[in-house]
Amino acid sequence: MTLSRAKRLQPVIDMAEKAEREAARQLGQCQGLLAQAEAKLGELERYRADYQQQWVSEGQRGVSGQWLMNYQRFLSQLEGAIGQQLRSIAWHRANADKARAQWQQRYARLEGLRKLVQRYQEEARIAADKHEQRLLDELAQRLRPVE
Template sequence: MAKPNALHTLAELAQNDTEAAARELGRLQGLRTQAENQLNQLTQYRHEYRERMQAVAAEGMTSGRWHDFSRFLDSLDHAIRQQTTALEKAEADLLAGRSRWQNNKRRVNSFDTLIARADAREEKVAARREQRTNDEYAARLARDNASRLN
């Protein structure tokens, strides 16, 4: 393996960025799941409240009580719209976070490729150097053997 150099330092920094992006991606996934769960709870609660309202209405209710039920349903609808918006934002944030992580991962892979190529070049140079040394040694032995024979 090659000695540490700027390329290794950059690769390490890119790896750190990728790990940070992965942690952030996990956090964003948690926020998205939380937003979805809250929306599902609000929607379920609205459905149950609407059924309760219909059951009470079937037995008869005053206009004031009907108005109270309607107002509360309106506030639930408003909360559902807000939570839907929050979920959409959480999904957009998650997509952006995933994109950041993917870009960082590609960067790490690029540095790994560059390092592997540099290592391969270095190994090739070392192999040529060793071959040249061996060739020189073999030639010297051949010369020495030839001079001894003469």
């Protein structure tokens, strides 16, 4: 009886495994997008540092007003792009956190189902052992010589 309960749960476990794998895939995808966004931010920050170093180099030689205005305008655009990338990272991080929470929930459900099946299987094994012992005891009773 108990073993059949474990077998009846197999389709539920199969669905839970599929849902857990899909959640893990989505988490991996979100983490990959977050890593890409962080890498892009790193590139923008390095570009800003290089551009600021150019200011130091050019500034020592003297710059025109036009060059200074162009520099400030471009630096402002670069700062805007960095700010936008920071917002993008925050968005991707929030998505990754949601995906992680969903994966953890699905993983916990799957593990709970697996433990339930394991318990059912253990109960079935114990019941089968008791049944076998009862049969052996009955057989021993029948084979005992009459005195």
